[in-house]
Amino acid sequence: MASTHASSAGEASAARSRPGPHRPPLPVVLRLAARELRGGVRGFAVFLLCLALGVAAIASVGSLARSLTEGLSREGRAILGGDAAFALVHREASADERALLESKGRVSSIATLRAMARAPSGDAALVELKAVDGGWPLVGAAGLDPVVPLGDALAERDGVWGAAVDPALLARLELKPGDRFAIGSADFEVRTRLTSEPDRLSGGVGFGPRVVIGEAALRASGLIQPGSLVRWTYRVALPDGARGDQAVRDLVTAVEREAPDTGFEARSRLNAAPQLERNVGRFTEFLTIVGLAALVVGGVGVANAVSSFVERKRATIAILKSVGASGRTVFLIHLAEVAALGALGTALGLAVGAALPFGAVAALREIVPLPLAPSLYPRELALAFAYGTLTTLAFAVWPLGRAHDVPVAALFREHVAPERRLPRPAYMAATAAFAAGLAALAVFAAYDRRIALIFVAAAIAAFVALRLVAWGIMWGAARLPRPRRIELKLALANIHRPGALTPSVVLSLGLGLVLLVTLTLIDASIRRQIANELPARAPSFFFLDIPSGDRDRFAQLIRQDAPGATMESVPMLRGSFASIKGTPAEELKVDPEYRWALRGDRGVTFAADVPKGSSVVEGEWWPADYAGEPLVSFDEKLGKALGLKIGDEIAVNVLGRAITAKVANFRKIAWETLGINFFMVFSPNAFAGAPYMNLATVSFPGGGSDAQEFALLREATGAFPSITAIRVKDALSSLSEVIGNLALAIRAASGVTLAASVLVLAGALAAGHRRRVYEAVILKTLGATRKRLLSAFAAEYAFLGLITAAFGLAVGSLAAWGVTEGVMGIDFAFDPLGAGLAALGALALTIVLGLAGTWRILGEKPARHLRNM
Template structure:
């Protein structure tokens, strides 16, 4: 059967398949490089889809209903409540931050979720330890309300179940540990442990005062089995019925737009890193194809001598390479399809994410196309030599006269197609284009460095040490390994350096907190009636501290130049400013932590129509300029203000600053709270921690309504998330390292023939194995050093852009990590190079001379 099928195939295809199946040597590295890259790209895409489908499938449970409407510092009006009650079942919760404290004043910030146990949760179940009905755990007993808490709070305050704590003006009892809440993801990231209580207990605590930042969310479960279109129609009807409500509406298919967008961005970053691994392995593909052509050189010469045209020889060789590529792509897709299932369990346990393992056909298609294009880019030029070289040149192994213009053009077209695919398939076109530009620049720099290194090695004076002379000659001679080594090593080290610098910069933020360069505390929800007394208290507790405070309310921009915010184009990097309510303030003078970029500040006694100053980048992101009108909803009141100025804000200072600063007359008589920051230094971290603990404790005793947010703890929470993301990025970068090592091994393997020849001749002349190993060590060390220097510059540039432009934090340069990365790369390069040339070092001269 097998032979009958083959007999029906065209001669060229039949010959190619027989030859490939009879002698598949040399394609191991080729297949491995393609498999790793394709598997990573398709696997990351499949994992992203699994998360997205899990969110969609569990959307009702995560959101707590079909739709959710949240208001800040206010509740539904009777008319709004009646509107919702006639359309479905409602469940109301309240979210806010507060301080939980022991009788001795020891306190910790907590994230309160106040619920009505009769209606909460609408879907799913709350898991408690010990297993207790939620209504029983939260019920008031002997005049004391119950709470269930995150186990972290028990350890943080050194308390146990049955003990009581003070929250606001109320005493509450710890009844159970809160192990799981079905709608946890919809609440966003919190900086303190969760405390769940009843809404009645929250009202009794006295924490909710005019202007207090409390988010009241109303979840609605529509009657019947409502489809997604019905839910969206309901939300539109609610917005139309109450156009000035100023609420934030979410639906079950878009539980957390910010999480979904961050997931898209992170998936894209991992995909680009995986693509880098695939492209880095391109050197391995090129070397494998080059070795294949070398092995088949005599066979190609015989075919041409017997009358085969160059086109037929090229078709035979291309068929073999593409058959190997097809096998590698299919194997890569199979491995990639397993990744979502392998990672689903870990994500459910570690991150409590609803993962529904699935394969992404679109991601698999892109992975296959990436693998195909990378194969063509790096295989066409080596194969072109088999087409263009005449019989005599093939027999003499002389490729100097071969013209490869058409193959270089074809490889260039494939590279352009790859760049276009990477850009078009990107969720963020700017990031995709930036990646393509950076990749092209890196390749150009590394190839240029390789060319300059070869020229420099040839131009240098001949050293006295013969080992150095051999090393320099190996660097510049024809068929040198220098280009392949510099590209492989350079791309890998660029990734490592960039990751080390980004992680170092994130950790540096914690060091800044320890040094007192940024505020020690934010104090939020300070009632304006207590602002003066609290300022005096802080001056008494920390006399030399830098204390700042401003009024703060919560509001959201609803219209820009007469158009609803939801219908205008917002720059991707500024969408965060329009997701939910943001802090707003008013000031008679320019805030100390910002700089006027355009326009003028209003006079201190200004009493005209409301004016607003916007942060410059946010204004540019929505196309707003001086003189334009914006409408904001603050505490349910809509206000139209004219843009009077734009400000530059350094968010990295962690000082008080706002996107929107209004003229004082805009909110005359409005309820608000004060936001305080306190910054002070200390001789040591231990003393500073003690000062922080004492200030937090005294604040909780004397001002129980004020929430103390320790900046260092907030940064540690962010740092933990950054570490998790960095772990995923390092895993993806590890793929690039593996493919680079494979490329390095294939490059050394492709030069085995020449190295064996050199080793045999030099051994005949008296060279020892140690002498040859030293010469090869010098060669790989010099090439690795050049690649490391280029990679160091590229990695620093990429990390600086990521840290300052995307993450918006200060750039740090951890010298120890960079030196360790550079030295480690050099040692690995030399080690792999010597390991790859061991065959040449171990050959005996006699048998080899008889074969030359």
Template sequence: MTGAVRTRLTLAFRLALRELRGGLGGFYIFLACIALGTGAIAAVNSVSRSITDAISTQGQSLLASDARFVLRNREATPEELAYLQGLGKLSRSTSLRSMARLPDGSDQALVEVKAVDGAYPLYGAFEAEPNQPLSTLLAAKDGSFGAVVAPLLLERLNLKVGGELLLGNTKLRITGTIQSEPDAVSEGFGFAPRLFTSRDALSASGLIATGSLVEQAYRLRMDDPAIGLRNIGDRANAAFPQAGWSIRTSARAAPELADNVTRFSQFLTLVGLAALIVGGVGVANAVRAFLDSKRTTIATFKCLGAPAFVVVLIYLIQIAVIALAGIVIGLGLGAIAPIIASQFMAEFLPISTAPRLYPGALTLAALFGLLTTLAFAIPPLGHAREVPATALFREQGFEARRLPGWPYLLAAGLLMMALAALAIVTAYDRFIAIVFVVSIAGAFVVLRAVAALLSWLARRSPRVRSPALRLAIGNIHRPGALTSSVVLSLGLGLALLVTLTLIDGNMRRELMGRMSEQAPNFFFVDIQGPELEGFRKIVLAEDPKGKLVEAPMLRGRIVAFNGEDVTKMKVPAAGQWVLRGDRGITYAETLPENAALTEGQWWDKDYSGEPLVSFSDEEGKALGLKLGDKVTVNVLGRNVTAKIASFRKVQWQSLSINFVMIFSPNTFKGAPHAWLATLTDASASSEQEAAILRKVSNAYPTITSVRVKDALDVVNTLVGQLAAAIRAAASVALIASVLVLAGALAAGNRARTHDAVILKTLGATRATLIRAFSYEYLILGAATAVFALIAGSASAWYIVSRIMHLPSAFLPDVAISTLIIALVLTVGIGLIGTWRILGQKAAPVLREL
């Protein structure tokens, strides 16, 4: 670096700091936009990291073991059990869903039963009220076994500690309530309250029969986990290749939860980035207004011989300093977010999230904030470079301007590309990130086009008789108009809000509307073959108009496609759920009535050749399968291979009996299995449903009855909690939009002051000017609302119909609320900002003209 360049840089830095002594006037909205967007991204990623780190570091407690082997619908063979016992200390548990009944048969409830042995838990602590050892609480006494239940079950059955329940054929005595279950997170979400009892109690209940949907878990505590867990899955599968067990270690105790947290945080990060980009518009407006107010200073610098790049550098340094201050404020908000969030998460996640900083999350947020600031600030700086020295001697703003020089456009473009690349590279799902980036870029282009179209229409509109309306129309297309600023400020935030509101509305409409109307009233699970006829008689006697549908059901896990182990295959995200754990499978002679073939043929009624399977079309194509491919499924510890004979369309949203795979009947000939049934009757009353539930539960205690409405209520509650988080994130973008709108209007106040004074001098009244400004803001707000509705509706349609595969509908209440929000914000903020202008004294302004 030469001495002359170093001198100029030093001079620019000194002058920049000297100007900053005058305060941050005009930059408070700039500061707020950067702090808000950066803080949102930092907070979301810090909270996400705190949860995933806690899951990773507390793996043994969350799994209640070093490793867990799970077998479904069968117990380990003596050879398998001996192998597991040789790996370390063993604890066994059995889990299933069943009906818990009052002793007099008057009421019942679905429960998630977990029967444990005396060694449980191997890690972590099980906490109950009263605080006694679990073995004491579950001990047999006076002909009944102990049970510890979730408080919700006591509420549902109006029971207290000390009361009794029937589980299958055995009596349970409620000895306490569950306060904390160490491995609840790793076992996933349950639709029913938990009931803990002993394995002896479950054995006496008679609930475990051939074909029952039961999960047998074998937990291990090893002397040296670092050595014992090394390649444990490969070693166990090599020793017992057809065991079909699912193996999880403490290193990934709750992978589904960790993945869901990461996926959801990435989505919220993109929403926060949208807020930051909306704030970028505010940055551009604030820089433009600031440089406009400094035009005489800039001209003075030039008259004194300052090179153009030194002038640009002076203001770039000021903008960078202010941006860094905003970023630091945002990072401070992000740093304390995990501490605040831990207070709320403790109720839902039994993990301890110790307060700490997450440098990676904070660095990412800082990069987003810095790139956004520079990308939006550089074009106005390019305009400042062109300010002529003659501006020192006459009134001149930046209203009439060409594009800045190509170096500034190139720099801004490269920064935008870096911002997009950072968003894509750091995303969990890069396809979604690419769609987001393209959508944001398209939204900016369209918003510019909307503003240009609005100005063009105003310029060519017929002359109206109302002076106030004529003045409003003129303000929309005149040089220096607020049209582009207002449309850009509100458009993106409102479009995001419309998108998320429509997604939420369509999901709730589907869950509580069409889906709940089409769904069956009940699912009946674990119906044993000898019970089937008696079960039919009870159900049809209670509801003769009901439609009863039955299907044989087994549980199986896909282990290979065309002989290749699925765990070693790279599977697209859309099909991963099919390979995650066991799937319900069935066999059928004929095509189910709720399915339609899309490819291939169904087998003959008396088919007895090679095992065949019909695969769900959407899931099969997502997995890259085609007709003739071989699918290997592990059922009851035995690998069965079948050829894909057809693909069929499955209507999952109907909630009727549907399976990913339906096999030809000869595939499982002689295999033990239970039956699944649904009962559908839209006209059934609550009393009638309660009577059916009571009669079935009392007559066949081992049959599990699931009332679909109850399950939908649980799902709707979860959707509501997710929607609340999404709406909160969208609100950040809307707040940023409001800040930008306020800044844009404030930046135009100087020109509005001149207009108002001249018009008042020419005889215009304050009422006329208020009407004119109101009409202008109404037109701009309405145009922005129309864009937001179109763009938001299109985005919501794509997400709901193409990604979620649900019916999408336009919701009129969303349209009305969006229009009201847009009009209230534009008119309200606009009039608040211009009220002071209307009272401005004429003489001081006229002297400056």
């Protein structure tokens, strides 16, 4: 080490003799930095791991999401089932509309709806029914087991239609190939198992298992009635040689121009699965924020490692300054070293992030049939590199800048008289600039900038709050009465003395604990809502597609077979926005949070009275006998998001007709009751003479038993085979399973941040190793025993862990309350067990890591260290 010091001093002295001592030649700075790095990267393990972990998380999430979007784009034709698709709700395309589509290319039609499949035993299950014509699928092939020609599998034989059935339905109704079941008024035979559909992703997530039948079978089932909720989709395959992207765009434009009033919902292979892509975007943003949180937490580790690095290099810094090196020279030398190490950690993270999509394809190919297209994506890797670089600089410049103005004498006596001062304004400004750059990058690269801004503000607030907590702990420890026990007295002194570990421990542990408690309590709130509160308030069943003429007969069945149960029903139609205040819906600029309202069709109804669970907050409700121009009532939040005011006009396409209505009032809707309510309620005269179905809920007093509900399900579906029944308990169970899987994925992703917190905590304790050795040697020389020192250190870490755990518990609970009540709109549930375990885990982690770091110190002999002091 002496030769390194001498060589460094020699080059620094030579640099001093050259022009501009305050502007050392860059090659000299780089040579000195390279010579320092020859000694290895000891002490930078946490630095490298923190950077690599955060960068790997961001790079892998970005690369994986990009591989999925690229796969969706590449496989768009197969996913959509053609080059373009045109959908209608409630009605089929007319002969002229069909002829228009057939003039553009080959056409295949499918009809999708929900229905009830009934086994011979009387058991029934909700299914996603797909009726296809002879041209399906235009692209790809259906997976069938056993493999048979699709036409044969769906054909009619002796009055019984064939069906390809999802194995999940066979298990639920205890059926096997060759068995019969009923849908609507038609009988079906299980001819084959349906193992895959080429166009499944384009339809989104369904509520039940899939059953594929022929279009003729659907017409024979009695399920198609005026107002039935059937979605007709017409796929168009362009001729060979005319399938370029521009040809696809021209096809959609031509159909919209030549048939402007049909109400077609158009999609092309260029956006085959928009809902999936939106969900991928949102989940990607969340995971990116988790990765960024890990990187920010890791930044604390960077700052700790750099501070420790400067302390270890004080002898080198002293020699450099004693031979005339300026403070700027010292800063630049060590900045070059830290930047090189930061580049190494970032490169390690990029390598892992780039490789993950390739591993994901191999691991998930058979489990999740997503069209992943792994590759090296320069934009995503460059973004992760920028995050890593800015994090390194934002957290390294401040501690490096402190060495600029520290006099040589202070460096030599720092063990006994440590001097703490703020860096020069230039270094503070540079730190602020790099931090602002990191925040700006997080915001402008985000899928939803509002969420990114919230994250940035929360991160800043957390840093400030934890710094204040650490200062408060030190301030309080300095002013507490001195206890009689020497161990406790020593523990309090260690907490508030100059160079104490308190700020680093509180910051690193606090950030991870806040995140853990927040996620734990959000998960607990959602689960309680699903398991306890929703079932208590929700109806037992939703019944869909009740024909208007059968409503009274259906109500009579409910009174007979479910005495005491309450039934409520409303008319239901489906419509899509055509225009708002004269502007076509597709041209409107709306908050991304509410763009869903303009996509596809929405449920609408009409009513003479204010629906239950709603209250008018602005405007007036129409009279029961109102007969003027059509009026509409809007959900308050949606109406304001669309820029509507009382008196504004909207046009909604329903059953192929554009219904124009004026906004009469806004309602506040209590959605959490799970009663029947709609975003848009029209005055009854708006749909005079239009065919419609009814939507009904049935609620048992005090909640029905499984036996009661299954008995009613068998009777209702047997007597009204065209009606679709959704059992709320089954839906909530499925929802709970989905949320459980999502929560598991979120915990796994958040584990990256928690791992970074543990690394930073370990690094913070390691950073104080030199000072702890010095203190332990002095105390042991004065007669302190290992047991006494161990007790003092344990008390110190326990006190810090306890205060930090209390802070993490309080702030995490507050954050979870804000998310559940303010964002998700559900009741906050405090889970004392989960939150308490998280807090106790943090406390135990602090004590274990702290004692693990000091155990070796306590076993060392004082003599070896005293000789070097």
